């Protein structure tokens with residue numbers, strides 16, 4: 001569903017190798033966590049997957065569509081929730097949602113039902129009529145999440161999605177991730193919250209200095225580590 005092979009990206013004419021020949025495969029029905037210390041290469045990887053950065057080498061297939069050969073079709077296969085919220089602040093929440101639904105060609109009835117469901121779930125019904133410029137960080141995160149869910153993507157890609165969400169919204173997002181996976185869709189997200197990754201993810205990859213240093217289920221990762229304990233201990237041991 002999301003297949004990454006030999007993906008590589010350098011900045012500053014090759015001086016900083018941010019991502020160095022990484023491979024991973026997110027299967028249908030899987031929640032896949034992407035972990036790593038600050039500056040490890042997570043956001044660079046995600047930006048290549050969603051088409052915001054051009055890889056130096058490697059391939060990215062989203063739902064069997066190569067994102068360099070057919071970028072438009074590849075973009076129809078996923079939704080992306082970035083870690084910064086560079087959205088149209090002058091729009092009202094509702095206007096932004098209609099814009100997103102238009103971009104993805106979501107029909108009138110379908111968008112109405114999805115908006116009703118997700119605005120209620122994230123307690124944004126009233127705020128949807130206010131300009132996004134008046135929103136808190138968490139509210140911006142929620143409107144971006146709702147916009148990303150409207151076209152019911154096969155692959156849901158999120159960069160640090162829990163940051164700024166209150167406990168209830170964070171819980172609801174985790175439940176939504178599980179629901180999507182039960183429907184055979186995939187979720188790929190980066191996080192620094194190891195407890196969330198440990199509880200939620202079917203599989204995890206740990207990236208450090210641009211290279212994937214461990215990958216697998218929690219059981220498999222524990223098998224690789226000296227300390228057969230928490231993901232936190234495994235993470236600290238592998239990235240030290």
Ligand SMILES: Nc1ncnc2c1ncn2[C@@H]1O[C@H](COP(=O)(O)OP(=O)(O)OP(=O)(O)O)[C@@H](O)[C@H]1O
Nearest residue numbers: 011012016018036037038039040041042043044045
């Ligand atoms: N636009 C850029 N120009 C030059 N170097 C960059 C640029 N963006 C990222 N880098 C460098 O690439 C490396 C990987 O950065 P990246 O943002 O992908 O890491 P990250 O794992 O997402 O980090 P964090 O957890 O801190 O968000 C770092 O060394 C970073 O300094």
